[in-house]
Amino acid sequence: MQILKVENISKIYGSSKRDKEYMALKNISFEVIQGEFIGVMGASGSGKTTLLNILGSIDKPTTGKIIMEGKDIAKYSKNQLSTHRMKNIGFIFQDYNLLETMTLKENIILPLALHGTKINDIENRLSVLVKDLGILNVLDKYPYEVSGGEQQRAAACRALITQPKIILADEPTGNLDSKSGKDLLHLLTYINDEYNATILMVTHDVFAASYCKKIMFIRDGEIYNELHAGNDKKQFFDSIIDVMSVLGGEER
Amino acid sequence: MNLLDLALRNIKNNIKKHIMFFFSMTFSVFTVYTFLALVQNQQVNDAFIYDGRYRAVLLAFGVIIMVFVMFFLISSNNSFIKARKREISTYSLFGMSHGRIGKLIFLETLLVGLTSLATGIGVGIFFSKLTTMILLSVTVISFSGDVALDIDLKAIYLTAIMFISVFSMMGLSGLWVINRFQLVDLFKAEKRSEGKGKGSYILLIISLILIGWGYYLASSNNPYNLVMMAIPILVLVISGTYIFFWGGLPKVLSILKRNKRKYYRGVNLIAITSFSHRMRSISSVMATIAVLSAVATTAIATGFTLYSNIENNGYDTIGYDLFFYAGEDDGILQEVEEIFSRHDVEITQQAQVPLYRTYPKLEAIEIEGVTFYNEEYYFRVYSQTAYNELVNMSKSKIAPLEIASGKAVWFIRADVPRVMEIMKEQTLDFTDLNIEVSDVLVNTFLHFGSIYSLVLNDEDFSHLLLENQIVKEDKVGRGAGEVNVFNFNNALQNAELNSDLNKVLYQNAGGYRTAYSHYSEARETFGLISFIGFFMSGVFILMTASLLYFKQIMAAEEERHHYKTLRKIGMDYITEKRAITRRLLPVFAIPLLIGILHSIFAMKTADTMVFSHLMPMGNSYRKVLFFSSMMYGAYGFVYSIFYFITKGQYRKIIR
Ligand SMILES: Nc1ncnc2c1ncn2[C@@H]1O[C@H](COP(=O)(O)OP(=O)(O)OP(=O)(O)O)[C@@H](O)[C@H]1O
Ligand SMILES: [Mg+2]
Numbered sequence: 092m093q094i095l096k097v098e099n100i101s102k103i104y105g106s107s108k109r110d111k112e113y114m115a116l117k118n119i120s121f122e123v124i125q126g127e128f129i130g131v132m133g134a135s136g137s138g139k140t141t142l143l144n145i146l147g148s149i150d151k152p153t154t155g156k157i158i159m160e161g162k163d164i165a166k167y168s169k170n171q172l173s174t175h176r177m178k179n180i181g182f183i184f185q186d187y188n189l190l191e192t193m194t195l196k197e198n199i200i201l202p203l204a205l206h207g208t209k210i211n212d213i214e215n216r217l218s219v220l221v222k223d224l225g226i227l228n229v230l231d232k233y234p235y236e237v238s239g240g241e242q243q244r245a246a247a248c249r250a251l252i253t254q255p256k257i258i259l260a261d262e263p264t265g266n267l268d269s270k271s272g273k274d275l276l277h278l279l280t281y282i283n284d285e286y287n288a289t290i291l292m293v294t295h296d297v298f299a300a301s302y303c304k305k306i307m308f309i310r311d312g313e314i315y316n317e318l319h320a321g322n323d324k325k326q327f328f329d330s331i332i333d334v335m336s337v338l339g340g341e342e343r
Numbered sequence: 344m345n346l347l348d349l350a351l352r353n354i355k356n357n358i359k360k361h362i363m364f365f366f367s368m369t370f371s372v373f374t375v376y377t378f379l380a381l382v383q384n385q386q387v388n389d390a391f392i393y394d395g396r397y398r399a400v401l402l403a404f405g406v407i408i409m410v411f412v413m414f415f416l417i418s419s420n421n422s423f424i425k426a427r428k429r430e431i432s433t434y435s436l437f438g439m440s441h442g443r444i445g446k447l448i449f450l451e452t453l454l455v456g457l458t459s460l461a462t463g464i465g466v467g468i469f470f471s472k473l474t475t476m477i478l479l480s481v482t483v484i485s486f487s488g489d490v491a492l493d494i495d496l497k498a499i500y501l502t503a504i505m506f507i508s509v510f511s512m513m514g515l516s517g518l519w520v521i522n523r524f525q526l527v528d529l530f531k532a533e534k535r536s537e538g539k540g541k542g543s544y545i546l547l548i549i550s551l552i553l554i555g556w557g558y559y560l561a562s563s564n565n566p567y568n569l570v571m572m573a574i575p576i577l578v579l580v581i582s583g584t585y586i587f588f589w590g591g592l593p594k595v596l597s598i599l600k601r602n603k604r605k606y607y608r609g610v611n612l613i614a615i616t617s618f619s620h621r622m623r624s625i626s627s628v629m630a631t632i633a634v635l636s637a638v639a640t641t642a643i644a645t646g647f648t649l650y651s652n653i654e655n656n657g658y659d660t661i662g663y664d665l666f667f668y669a670g671e672d673d674g675i676l677q678e679v680e681e682i683f684s685r686h687d688v689e690i691t692q693q694a695q696v697p698l699y700r701t702y703p704k705l706e707a708i709e710i711e712g713v714t715f716y717n718e719e720y721y722f723r724v725y726s727q728t729a730y731n732e733l734v735n736m737s738k739s740k741i742a743p744l745e746i747a748s749g750k751a752v753w754f755i756r757a758d759v760p761r762v763m764e765i766m767k768e769q770t771l772d773f774t775d776l777n778i779e780v781s782d783v784l785v786n787t788f789l790h791f792g793s794i795y796s797l798v799l800n801d802e803d804f805s806h807l808l809l810e811n812q813i814v815k816e817d818k819v820g821r822g823a824g825e826v827n828v829f830n831f832n833n834a835l836q837n838a839e840l841n842s843d844l845n846k847v848l849y850q851n852a853g854g855y856r857t858a859y860s861h862y863s864e865a866r867e868t869f870g871l872i873s874f875i876g877f878f879m880s881g882v883f884i885l886m887t888a889s890l891l892y893f894k895q896i897m898a899a900e901e902e903r904h905h906y907k908t909l910r911k912i913g914m915d916y917i918t919e920k921r922a923i924t925r926r927l928l929p930v931f932a933i934p935l936l937i938g939i940l941h942s943i944f945a946m947k948t949a950d951t952m953v954f955s956h957l958m959p960m961g962n963s964y965r966k967v968l969f970f971s972s973m974m975y976g977a978y979g980f981v982y983s984i985f986y987f988i989t990k991g992q993y994r995k996i997i998r
Contacts, residue, residue: 149911170915177913188908192620197612202912205609213607249912 094256094289095123095146100155100165102141102312115141116152117312123257123291128283130303131293132331134339138312139293140261146291147180147259148172159256177206181250181288183260187242189234195245196221196230202253220248223285224278239271247278251286258282260292264299276302297335301328308334346443350450353430359992360423360896361451365459367419367889371412372463372506374878377474378405379498380467384475386490390483397482397871404875408882413509415886418628420513422893424448424520426900432524445521449514456510464502468494481650482870484835484863542597542622546590553583561948567759569952576948580941581634588630592933593622609918613909614925621898625930628894632887632934636978637941639883643876644942644971645949650869651966654835657862658738662788664834667848667855668698668826675851676827682847683831686840692736692830698791698816699724701807703771703778708762715762716795723793724813726804733789736828738858741786746800750781754796758785771797773812778803791826792854824853834858884978888985891930895989899996906997923993931986935978942971 102116115138123129131139144150146157148164157164159179167175181202182188189198196217197204203213221227224244229237234245250258260279264272280302282288294300301324308316316334320327354361378401381387391397424431434444467474475490557579560572569576596619600606606615649656667675676695683690701724707717725733731743744752753766763783771778778799790796799807807813816824834857841859848855906919914922950964 147911170917173910173913173915173918175913176911180913182911184908184911188904188911190616190905190908192616192902192905193612197616200607201609201612201909204607204612205909205912205914205918207608210603210607 092125093122094125094127094159096156096158097121097123097146098156098158100145100152100157102138102145102150103153115312116145118155119309119312119314120155121307121314123289125289126283126287128279128290128302128304129292130300130306131291131309132295132300132306132335132338133309133315135295137309137338139309141312142309143259143261143291143293146257147182148176177202178253179256181253181255181258183246183250183258183263185262185265187234187246189242189246189249191234194231194233195226195237195241198234199230199245199248199252202249206253216252216254217248220251224248239267240274243267243271243275244278247275247282251282251288255288257289257291260290262293262295264294264296272296272299297328297331300331306331306334308338310338346447346450350447350454353447353451354454357427360426360893361455363889363892363988364416364419364423364455365462367885368412368416368456368459368506369463369466370885371408371416371882372460372502373467373470374408374882375405375412375505376464376467376498376502377471377878378402378408378875379501380471380493380495381475381478383495383498384493387475387478390479391867397867400871401875404879408879409505409509412882412886413512415890416509417513417516419886419890419893420452420517421520422890422897424517426893426897428524428900431521435524441518441522441524445514445518448517448521452513452517453510456506456513460503460506464499467502468499471495478871478874481874482867484838484859484866542590542593542595544594546586547594550583550587550591553579553586555583557583558944561944564951565760566952567761569948573948573952580944584633584937584941585627585630587937588626588633592626592629593619596622609914610922610925613905613914613922617898617902617905617926618929621894625891625894628887628890629930629934632891633937633941635883635887636935636938637945639876639880640938640942640971640974640978641945641949643873643880644946644967644974646869646872646876647970648967650866650873653862653865653869655740657858657865659740660787661856661858661861662733662737662739663828664738664831664858665829665844665855666788666791666826667852668791668824675847678847678851679827679829679844682840682843686837686843688831688833688837688840690829690831693828694732694736695825695827696729696733697825699808699813700793700816701773701797701813703773703812705769705771708765708769710761710765715759716766720794723790723796724804725789725796725798726801727798728801730789730798733828736830737788738830739788744798746781746798748800748802749776749778750800751778751803752798753780753783754786754789754798755783756785756787756790756794773807773810775810776803776807776812788856835862880974880977884981888931888982892985892989892992895927895930896992896996899993903997920994923990923997927986927990927993931982931989935975935982938978939975942975943968946971 098120099118100116100120101114101118104113104115105111119142131142133139141150145152148157148167152165155165159175164172164175189195190201193201199221200213200217203216218227221230224247226237226241226244226248229241234242237245263275263279267275276299279290279292283290283304292299292303300306301320304320306318306320307314308318315338318327318330318334382398382401382405387397431444431448434447435441439447471494472490472492479490557576560576560579561569563569563572596615599615605611665679667679680690700721702718702721704718705716708715709717727744727746734741734743746752751771753769755763755766766783767780769780771780786796804813837859841857844857845860906914909919946967947964950967
């Protein structure tokens, strides 16, 4: 099932007269199918974050359409967008962005609370998720009282609890040491497999990318190439490195 | 770019926040300058008849204001600096030393400070004529309405010195705050809790008990108790308030959190969590505001009420425009009458009433070691007719009496219910007659030298007089002979007449009062209190409100990443607006509401102590409440202006 269809989106920064115009995205089109785990890679400044923000409706494309459930999100009003974000999109941020004023539980239910969901619903959805992700015992603690991995899982829960159509992650492993990076990737894979969640993840990291089922490479605001994971993980890894060396993205 | 340029540029960029400083500092400079200038002012000095007391009072309050201003400016400044953490860490990142950053911030403070110093003094000089006139017209009776403009160098110089030292202290404590910043703070959002303070049931209950107990004591109707209990009441309520804000309010929030249905609404969740997260940094300020606003409001409302009632009060206290009881010189009455004719003032009523005393036998009255009556006391005694004549002539609202034979009314000077209860049960034992006390009443002016007075039925009086149980005062010593009472035209306006009367009576009379002196003394005192109260509360409102402002701005800086996240999660604009309202409103409203609650009880106490007891007057509680609700109206008005400014800034910051 198709979740998202991107048609010819471009993004031009600095459209006011004084600034120099800069085209960060050029005529990008692609589709996202239910259950995909897509990696987005490219050199620094190639437009990955811009793309992700547009998909997440935090930013608007200059031209082009983003079709979800048959409607063009680019045409939504501000308030429609908020509702759309709340219902359809889950974010996992680089440093989790859990609010330090709230307990993990409060952080996780925040999107539902904003949505005005009934408590019973909230509690039901919460209990299934947190048991599954193993943070039941730390729910009433504050973010700074729990480990990085637990924060990460809480952030994942927050992204999942609205049962979004698509989960967007911008360099989620960027700040992590290799062990917690790996944990997060396992977590995303788990979510992808168990919940059949659709995930789109921007990353610089070839190792992280190798967890994806499909990789989109972006160069100068255009889609340069796509790679599909086969059965052989090693081979997938190598071909990513090959493309990246052409693109000049640094490895970490 | 040198430091000065940088400082000027920073001020320009942060103009809104600096303007906040500018206003509150300017007003405090204005107030302090005005007070100092008034202390120096020769005209005011001459106008105040009752010694140099006004100077001491103005100076004392000037000092209190300075201390207050210092405390609030320093903490406002520290919050302001914390709110600018990102900016400051950026300087540090670019290699500026902490010392240099401190100098930069200090320079900014100094620039804004000196501007407001100059403005405040300028405004003070500009309005000095007006303020002097206001002070004189609220305090001095025969004020002609003409004041010379004078610029007082000493006041300027003192004000400048004091404020420059406050600015220096602001600079120093700012430096201390900056030195504690770490460069990494720039890159990390405030991850640690500032101390959310979970609160506890015990503290909540203790605080409620303390406050409730204080309220209970305060609402006692017994002024005698209240005087004894004043300090305990203050201690109970003040400590209760602080404990409530420290430990009780957080608990209330956590109780609110239990109501999941309400709590798990997005707006409440955001507002309550971030409010309780800030609790510790703001609870002391909130408690201080609650306490101070209650104290200030009560004091000022009491002052205003007294001030507005001086005339009525005066006559209830001293009864006539003039009375004196003769001393050794017989010619004194003649002299007084001569003064009146010299001043061409018509005496509207005049009477001479002989004074009597009596020594009935009754048991000593003693409560908790304080003697209220024993055989060393005597009574001034009137027949019903003589009493009614005196009362009818007086300008007080006291009603005449009807006394049955064998009964007496006992008059005391002040309202002390416990003692009065005992007195009411007494029987006065004269050799061949027992007279029952039928009532005990308060009167302040009919004693003419004695502590207690009695009014008897006419027949009983003449009987006892015949039996020599009642004796006429002889002409020697205090309380001697007879009393002369006068009412005359324009008694409260004629200063010269009053001073001539004073001269003669001071030397010759056994005791005397004039309504004019009483009135002008009361006016000076209460007028001054009201005047000072007005300025004090102005400074107080501005300072507390701007401290709250700066604390919230600081919070906004630390909370902006929340809103960034929240928007990504899908919080819409309206929810955001509502969340901010719910986040900020309690900060301004809770202390004010608790302050109001406190002062409702404090006003009751003031009413019992001052108005029912010392200076009885009708409807006093309502009047005090009226004045204080006016004051709270003003507080509410200023606070809501600050609230809206704060909200606007907060929203701008988190965008
Ligand atoms: N708000 C903006 N205004 C102007 N130009 C922008 C803005 N945001 C991004 N750009 C420019 O658009 C281009 C793409 O930026 P983007 O953040 O999408 O890159 P990226 O692929 O995420 O890079 P990185 O891997 O370094 O995060 C960059 O050249 C950047 O300078
Ligand atoms: Mg990026």
